[in-house]
Amino acid sequence: MEKISDNKILELIDNEVTFDEGLKKLIVKYQEPLYWHIRRMVHVHEDADDVIQNAFIKVYRGIKKFKKESKLYTWLYRIATNEAITFINKKKRNSNYYSEDGISDLENTLKADEYFDGDEIQIALIRAIEILPKRQKQVFRLRYYDEMSYKDMAEVLEISVGSLKASYHHAIQKIETYLIDNIDYVQ
């Protein structure tokens, strides 16, 4: 991640002359964490590529209205999350692999994907996450993979910290049970 501060990026963006430079720096700084966050939600590279482009378009449109009441980082995660959810909802009409019923479709898609190198346990973990309730799914991914603080997650998902902690706890319990039941060597 580039070391430029968010304040410096916003300063550049606030100035008409340096707007493009600021936007470019924002993209360079945040493209990877946002991409991986989106990828864990949509799974397929081509889909993640579409979603991240749409997310940056939204950022471009909305950055002037960004009120700085929240952190830039949580605002970006919020946009990326919303874009991925919108994409998933659209895709659900044509595919069911974002649901428990379609979990084998997802597994087949991942195994055939040239940009997926996961082993059996990683696929099992993805399956376990995918069958969680929506909120628990989001909370688990942000906490487990992105190691986001509960305070920041509260800004991204607009859920209270207490509720987030409970969701994370429930998600972990369900995933653990799933792994024990489905993977022979996990005990």
Add this chain to the structure above:
Amino acid sequence: MSNKELPDDFFKNLPDRIISRISKEEHSQELLSHSKILATLPRDNPYTVPPEYFERLANRKITNPRVIKMWTGITSIAATVLIMVLIITGNSVESDIIITDDDILTYYEDNVQEVDAYMLSDLIVMNEEETLIEEYILEEIISDLSDEELELLNQTL
């Protein structure tokens, strides 16, 4: 040790590094207390991307909306003039209708307030190799046409 021996921005970045480390340790402890299995699973990323994907992503252009608006205005005016002509002349229209630049400008001068120049002001991300603006605008214009207008357009093209 003098400051000259420290990396640039060492003290500026120190608080963030400490907070990040504390946060990671808290997270590990929390995970361990909830699930030993998850705490001990390797968190390797199973997903990969094409070579140099991120270098290319950062270099894609997010097009200035003003350029899109100008294109949108011009193209939507041209389309509107075409449709107006088709509607006025109906089925008797000849297939070689030519709308000149003067027609477009005249229509623009007379109807500028009625033209929604912002209807396609949504931004488009363009790859260096891709110039999809025209296609995108055409699709959007066509999607706004009624069935009758589309039929008329089909007959003419």
